[in-house]
Amino acid sequence: MKIAVLVKQVPDTGEQRKLDPATGLVDRGGESVLDEINERALEVALRYRDANKGTEVVVISMGPDTLTKGLRKALSMGADAAVHVLDDTLVGADAGRTAAVLAAAVRSVAAGLVVAGNESTDGRGGVVPAMVAEHLSLPLLSAMDTVELSENEVSGHRSTETGSMRASAPLPAVISVTERSAEARFPSFKGIMTAKRKPLTVLSVAQLGSLPGDQALTSIVSTLRSPARTAGRRIVDEGNAGKELAEFLRSDRLI
Numbered sequence: 001m002k003i004a005v006l007v008k009q010v011p012d013t014g015e016q017r018k019l020d021p022a023t024g025l026v027d028r029g030g031e032s033v034l035d036e037i038n039e040r041a042l043e044v045a046l047r048y049r050d051a052n053k054g055t056e057v058v059v060i061s062m063g064p065d066t067l068t069k070g071l072r073k074a075l076s077m078g079a080d081a082a083v084h085v086l087d088d089t090l091v092g093a094d095a096g097r098t099a100a101v102l103a104a105a106v107r108s109v110a111a112g113l114v115v116a117g118n119e120s121t122d123g124r125g126g127v128v129p130a131m132v133a134e135h136l137s138l139p140l141l142s143a144m145d146t147v148e149l150s151e152n153e154v155s156g157h158r159s160t161e162t163g164s165m166r167a168s169a170p171l172p173a174v175i176s177v178t179e180r181s182a183e184a185r186f187p188s189f190k191g192i193m194t195a196k197r198k199p200l201t202v203l204s205v206a207q208l209g210s211l212p213g214d215q216a217l218t219s220i221v222s223t224l225r226s227p228a229r230t231a232g233r234r235i236v237d238e239g240n241a242g243k244e245l246a247e248f249l250r251s252d253r254l255i
Contacts, residue, residue: 001048001052001054001055001056001112001113001151001171002055002056002057002058002109002110002111002112002113003045003048003049003055003056003057003058003111003112003113003114003115004058004059004060004105004106004109004111004113004114004115005038005041005042005045005057005058005059005060005074005079005114005115005116006038006041006059006060006061006102006106006114006115006116006117006128006129006132007034007035007038007039007041007042007059007060007061007070007071007074008034008035008038008061008063008070008117008120008122009032009033009034009035009061009063009066009067009069009070010032010033010034010035010120010121010122011026011027011028011030011031011032011033011122012030012031012032012033013033013035013036013121015030015031019223019225021223021225023092023220024220024222024223025092025220026122026123028064032066032069032070033070034070034073034074035117035120035121035122036121036179036184037117037118037119037120037121037177037178037179038074038116038117038120039074039077039184040117040177040179040181040182040183040184041115041116041117041176041177041181042057042059042074042077042078042079042115042184043077043181043182043183043184043185044115044147044149044177044181044182045057045079045113045115046077046078046079046185047182048149049078049080050078056080056081057078057079057080057081058079058080058081058082058083058109058111059071059074059075059079059081059082059083060082060083060085060102060105060106060109061082061083061084061085062084062085062086062087062090062093062098062101062102062105063084063085063086063090064086064091065086067084067086068084068200071084071200072195072196072200073187073195075191075194075195075198075200076187076188076191076192076194076195077184077185077186077187077191078185078191079198080198081198081199081200081201082198082199082200082201083105083108083109083200083201083203084200084201084202084203085101085102085105085202085203085204085205085208086202086203086204087204087205087206089205090205094218095123095125095127095128095131095218096131096218098128099127099128099131099132099134099135100131100135100211101205101208101211102128102132103131103132103135103136104135104208104209104211105203105208106132106136107136108203108208111172112171112172113149113154113171113172113173113174113175114129114132114133114136114138114172114173114174114175115147115175115176115177116128116129116132116174116175116176116177117176117177118142118143118176118177118178129142129174129175129176130142132174133173133174136172136174138172138173138174139169139170139173139174140169140173140174140175140176141154141155141156141158141167141168141169141173141174141175141176142158142175142176143158143159143176143177143178144156144157144158144167144175144176144177144178144181145157145158145159145164145177145178145180145181146180146181147175147177147181147182151171152170152171153168153169153170153171154168154169154171154173154175155167155168155169156168156175158178159178159180233248235248
C-alpha cells in the first residue's frame with residue numbers, strides 16, 4: 001500500500017501570529033515549522049508501515065522553497081519520499097485552490113490512503129481534507145481520534161457532542177486526525193542522515209496536469225488588527241463583592 005500524508009509548514013507555533021496588512025495574508029517572514037498536527041498524521045502512516053513491510057509513505061505539500069526544511073524533517077521521521085509542489089502562481093492560494101493542487105499531487109503518486117491533520121494551526125479552516133476527498137471522489141473520515149488500518153479498510157473513533165462514535169470506510173479513502181491521535185516520534189540520528197538520500201520531487205502546477213480553475217476564488221478586501229488587550233476590572237471584597245460580581249455579569253448579559 002502507498003499512503004500519502006498531507007503536511008504543511010506554518011509559522012512557529014510558539015510565536016504570535018499576525019497578518020501582513022498589505023496583503024491580508026499570514027506573515028510568514030519568521031521561523032517556520034512543520035505543523036504538529038501533520039506530524040501526528042505522519043505517525044499514523046508510519047506505525048502502519050512499521051508493522052506492514054511493503055508499505056510506502058509519501059509526504060505531500062505545497063509552498064515556497066523554504067518548505068524543503070519541513071519536508072526533510074518528515075523524511076527524517078521515517079517517510080520514504082516527498083513531493084513538493086512549488087509554483088509562484090500558488091502564492092496566496094485559498095482552501096479551494098490548495099485542495100485542488102493537493103488532490104492532483106495525490107493522483108500523481110497513486111496513493112491508496114490519504115492522511116491529513118484535521119486543521120492547520122495557522123488557517124484553522126479545517127476544510128481542505130474534505131475538499132481533497134471530493135476532488136478524488138473518495139470517502140472521508142474526518143477528525144479521527146484513533147485510527148485502525150488494514151489492507152482493505154480504515155476505521156476508528158471520533159468525538160461527538162455527546163461522546164464518541166465508531167466510523168469506517170473501504171480503501172481508498174481520505175482521513176483527517178485530531179490532536180488525540182498518535183503522538184509523533186522524534187527523528188533519530190540515522191533518520192536525519194538517511195533523509196538526505198531520500199527522493200524529494202519538486203513539481204510545478206503545469207506538471208500536475210489539468211486542474212479545476214486556475215486561480216484562487218477568494219480575495220481579501222480589508223484587514224483589521226485586533227484591539228490590544230486591556231486590564232480587567234478588579235473587585236476588592238469589602239463585604240459586597242458578590243453583589244458587584246453579579247451586577248458585572250448582568251451588565252454584560254452573562255447571566
